[in-house]
Amino acid sequence: MKSLHMILLAIILSGCNLVVELKDPPVDCGDGFVHGDEVCDGDQLRGQTCLSLGYSGGDLSCNDNCTLNTMECLAPLTCGNGTIEVPETCDGSDLAGSCEDLGYYGGTLLCDTNCRHDTSNCEIHGRCGDGVSQSEESCDGDDLEGETCETLGFYGGQLACAATCTFDLTDCETSGRCGDGTIQQSEECDGSDFGSTSCESLGFPGGLLACSDDCTITTAGCFTPLTCGDSTIQAPEQCDGSDLAGETCITRGFYGGTLLCGDNCAFDLSNCALTGRCGDNLRQDTHEDCDGSDLGGSDCESLGYYGGTLSCLGDCTYDLTQCTANGWCGDGEIQAGGVEVCDSTELSGMTCSDFGYYGGDLLCDSTCQYDLTQCVLEGKCGDGIAQTAYVESCDGTDFAGVTCEGLSYYGGQPTCDASCQLDLSDCVASGSCGDGLIQTAALETCDGTELGGESCGNLGYYGGTLGCDSSCHLDLTSCEAAGQCGDNLINGTETCDGTDLDGQTCQTMGYYGGTLGCDAFCTLDLTDCIGEGRCGDGIIQSDYAETCDGTNLGGNNCALLGFWDGTLTCDATCQFVTTGCN
Numbered sequence: 001m002k003s004l005h006m007i008l009l010a011i012i013l014s015g016c017n018l019v020v021e022l023k024d025p026p027v028d029c030g031d032g033f034v035h036g037d038e039v040c041d042g043d044q045l046r047g048q049t050c051l052s053l054g055y056s057g058g059d060l061s062c063n064d065n066c067t068l069n070t071m072e073c074l075a076p077l078t079c080g081n082g083t084i085e086v087p088e089t090c091d092g093s094d095l096a097g098s099c100e101d102l103g104y105y106g107g108t109l110l111c112d113t114n115c116r117h118d119t120s121n122c123e124i125h126g127r128c129g130d131g132v133s134q135s136e137e138s139c140d141g142d143d144l145e146g147e148t149c150e151t152l153g154f155y156g157g158q159l160a161c162a163a164t165c166t167f168d169l170t171d172c173e174t175s176g177r178c179g180d181g182t183i184q185q186s187e188e189c190d191g192s193d194f195g196s197t198s199c200e201s202l203g204f205p206g207g208l209l210a211c212s213d214d215c216t217i218t219t220a221g222c223f224t225p226l227t228c229g230d231s232t233i234q235a236p237e238q239c240d241g242s243d244l245a246g247e248t249c250i251t252r253g254f255y256g257g258t259l260l261c262g263d264n265c266a267f268d269l270s271n272c273a274l275t276g277r278c279g280d281n282l283r284q285d286t287h288e289d290c291d292g293s294d295l296g297g298s299d300c301e302s303l304g305y306y307g308g309t310l311s312c313l314g315d316c317t318y319d320l321t322q323c324t325a326n327g328w329c330g331d332g333e334i335q336a337g338g339v340e341v342c343d344s345t346e347l348s349g350m351t352c353s354d355f356g357y358y359g360g361d362l363l364c365d366s367t368c369q370y371d372l373t374q375c376v377l378e379g380k381c382g383d384g385i386a387q388t389a390y391v392e393s394c395d396g397t398d399f400a401g402v403t404c405e406g407l408s409y410y411g412g413q414p415t416c417d418a419s420c421q422l423d424l425s426d427c428v429a430s431g432s433c434g435d436g437l438i439q440t441a442a443l444e445t446c447d448g449t450e451l452g453g454e455s456c457g458n459l460g461y462y463g464g465t466l467g468c469d470s471s472c473h474l475d476l477t478s479c480e481a482a483g484q485c486g487d488n489l490i491n492g493t494e495t496c497d498g499t500d501l502d503g504q505t506c507q508t509m510g511y512y513g514g515t516l517g518c519d520a521f522c523t524l525d526l527t528d529c530i531g532e533g534r535c536g537d538g539i540i541q542s543d544y545a546e547t548c549d550g551t552n553l554g555g556n557n558c559a560l561l562g563f564w565d566g567t568l569t570c571d572a573t574c575q576f577v578t579t580g581c582n
Contacts, residue, residue, distance in 0.1 A: 029066040038066040050074065054087045071116075079115035088115035103127045105136055128165035137165035148309060150293040153177045153281075155185050156311050178215040178281055178292065185292070186279040186314050187215035199223065203236015204264070214280040219266040228265035237265035253277045255287050278316035288316035304328045306335055329368035340368035356380040358390045381420035392420040408432045410442045433472035444472040460484045462492050485522035494522035510534045512544045535574040546574035558582070 028035070032042040040046060040062035050058040050073035058073035070087065078085045082092045090096055090111035099107040099122035107122035126134040131141040139145060139161035149157040149172035156175035160168040176184035181191035189197070189211035199207040199222035207222035227234045231241040239245060239261035249257040249272035256275035260268035276284040281292035290296060290312035300308040300323035307326035311319040327335040332344045342348060342364035352360040352375035359378040363371035379387045384396035394400060394416035404412040404427035411430035415423040431439040436448045446452060446468035456464040456479035463482030467475035483491030488498035496502060496518035506514040506529035513532035517525035533541040538550045548554060548570035558566040558581030566581035 030064070034066075040068055041066050054078075054085070073114075075114040079113075084115075089117050091115050099125065103129070105134055129163070133165070138167050140165050146299070148295075148299070149175060150295055150309075150311055153179070153293045155292065156309075158309065178213075183215075188217045190215050202266075203238075204266070205236075214282075216269075216280070219264065220262070222264060222266065224264040228263070233265075238267050240265050249275065253279070255284055279314075283316075289318045291316050300326065304330070306339060329366070334368075341370055343368050352378065356382065358387060381418075386420070393422045395420050404430060408434070410439055433470070438472075442472075445474045447472050456482060460486065485520070490522070495524050497522045506532060510536065512541060535572070540574070547576050549574045 029038055029041060032044060034041045034044050034046060040048070042062060045060060045062060045068070048060060048068065050056075050060045050070065053060070053068075053070065053073065054076050055070065055073035056075055056077050058070075060073060061069045063069045076085065076088050079088060079091060082094060084091045084094050084096055090109075092111060095109050095111055095117070097109065097117075099105075099109045099119065102109070102117065102119060102122060104119065104122035104125050104127040106125035107119075109122060110118035110120070112118040123130070126132055128137060128140060131143060133140040133143040133145050139147070141161060144159055144161060144167075147159060147167070149155075149159045149169075152159070152167070152169070152172065154169070154172040154175050154177040157172035159172055160170070162168040173180070176182060178187055178190060181193055183190045183193050183195050189195070189209070191211060194209050194211065194217065197209065197217060199205075199209055199219065202219060202222065203225070204219065204222035205225060207219075210218040210221050212218050225234070225237050228237055228240060231243055233240045233243050233245055239247070241261060244259055244261060244267075247259055247267065249255075249259045249269070252259065252267065252269065252272060254269070254272035254275050254277040257272035259272055260270070262268040273280070276282055276287070276291075278288060278291060281294055283289075283291045283294040283296045285296075290298070292312060295310055295312060295318075298310060298318070300306075300310045300320075303310070303318070303320070303323065305320070305323035305326055305328040308322035308324070310323055311321075313319045324331075327333060329335075329340060329343060332346055334340050334343050334346055334348060342350070344364060347362055347364060347370075350362060350370070352358075352362045352372070355362075355370070355372060355375060357372070357375035357378050357380040360375040362375060363373065365371040376383070379385055379390070381387075381392060381395060384398055386392050386395045386398040386400040388400055394402070394414070396416060399414050399416065399422065402414060402422060404410075404414055404424070407424065407427060409424070409427040409430050409432040412424075412427035414427055415425075417423045428435070431437055431442065433439075433442075433444060433447060436450055438444050438447045438450055438452050446454070448468060451466055451468060451474070454466055454474065456462075456466050456476075459466070459474075459476070459479060461476070461479035461482050461484040464478035464480070466479055467477065469475040480487065483489055485494060485497060488500050490497045490500050490502055496504070498518060501516055501518060501524065504516055504524060506512075506516045506526070509516065509524070509526060509529060511526070511529035511532050511534040514529035516529055517527065519525040530537070533539055533544070535541070535544075535546060535549060538552050540546045540549045540552055540554050548556070550570060553568055553570060553576070556568060556576070558564070558568045558578065561568065561576065561578060561581065563578065563581035566578075569577040569580060571577050
């Protein structure tokens with residue numbers, strides 16, 4: 001269809017005298033058009049469905065690599081008959097292969113209910129391409145097992161991993177290495193490549209140079225000068241006998257050793273080589289950071305950088321160029337990726353307060369993580385120390401000396417909430433004076449307006465308003481003002497109260513003697529008076545000159561008193577009345 005559109009466009013434009021060059025669109029998986037070897041692209045499936053592929057239904061889609069994704073298709077109609085038929089990859093115990101056949105290094109291949117291979121048990125053994133280097137592999141994807149071009153002996157370059165999970169040295173090889181047959185870097189020679197150097201250019205009559213394993217020239221094969229051995233240096237001799245022309249192993253670039261003179265009057269560096277030199281591809285701990293491809297196990301990360309490729313300079317110091325581009329802790333810049341949260345004085349605007357502390361100076365430590373040391377000195381809610389200066393009433397188990405009892409509760413244990421404020425719910429459950437509930441176990445007789453049903457009247461007072469004091473005990477002040485039986489004050493209908501008899505005595509009450517008392521109901525108690533008697537009690541008290549008492553005439557009558565007859569009576573003073581006698 002696209003080709004037809006292009007042809008029509010060409011025909012239309014030809015009428016406009018325009019020259020149009022038609023080209024096929026680029027083959028690009030993901031552009032929504034099916035090209036070349038693509039079997040689908042985006043939602044373009046070339047009319048295919050799960051059903052047309054032999055499945056019983058489901059949703060067919062296209063993978064990112066423009067191959068069909070049948071994972072959402074339902075099991076083929078033939079799935080389960082034990083025979084593999086299109087589009088099945090397996091059926092029951094018929095697996096048509098093994099984990100190894102699918103590229104894995106081991107495991108047990110299974111068949112799922114949709115007649116597709118179940119590789120879950122294979123995957124735990126790994127395969128080339130899963131991004132994890134296995135023992136059978138040199139590398140896998142980005143997993144190079146810590147190797148670099150330098151660790152493999154090259155002078156630089158970017159190490160890669162081939163699709164076969166072996167090292168791809170292409171970029172390394174452009175940087176060269178000792179042993180590749182070409183003089184590079186600080187090499188004096190490499191294999192048979194001596195450049196323009198020869199025995200003759202070095203002053204020898206002739207002979208053949210040799211190249212050592214560390215790519216330095218050996219003159220052992222050069223002919224001995226005719227004057228060699230006379231202890232006097234003459235061209236082309238480097239030395240002669242003990243005359244070394246002031247040279248030492250150190251002046252020859254080595255770190256120590258004893259320089260000797262060979263039989264051919266050329267320097268014998270064998271003893272020097274034992275101490276090493278920059279350029280021998282062997283790192284000397286006391287003198288070098290690195291040497292050629294020997295980085296001493298270091299990489300950008302181990303030196304504190306966040307990535308890059310570490311290499312070695314000609315002076316055997318690290319070349320950090322590729323490391324510094326990725327940043328390091330201490331460069332004053334916070335590196336993205338979540339490794340650093342701060343760097344030197346760069347704190348991303350954070351302060352101690354952002355961590356919940358009440359003050360202090362936030363710092364950044366040597367690993368580019370926040371140093372809260374100075375913050376901690378100021379404290380925060382949650383540090384287990386009650387900072388009363390910052391409105392904390394508690395912190396953790398530190399209640400600043402507060403107890404439920406100290407807050408007037410009768411028991412319980414205070415707790416501390418997340419905002420460092422006291423939670424008194426357990427105290428409240430134990431009750432307190434002032435909570436409006438009478439706690440009888442705590443000897444409360446009232447609480448607030450709760451008087452337990454009592455009133456001044458119930459308590460024996462003649463009036464007033466009953467109250468409750470601050471210690472949750474009944475306040476009788478108003479009641480007492482109205483009085484009550486027992487307060488030693490005669491009130492209301494009382495005839496007496498305690499020792500207050502209102503001036504009465506047994507005698508004023510008409511009795512001949514005795515002690516007048518006051519009973520519990522504030523009425524006069526005449527018990528002791530009655531024992532003494534009185535006129536009117538019906539008992540003749542002869543000791544008190546009574547001749548009669550009421551109707552008690554003591555057996556007397558008018559006749560006994562000398563009258564003829566008549567009616568004898570008794571007056572109110574307990575004396576005979578004879579007016580009725582004849």
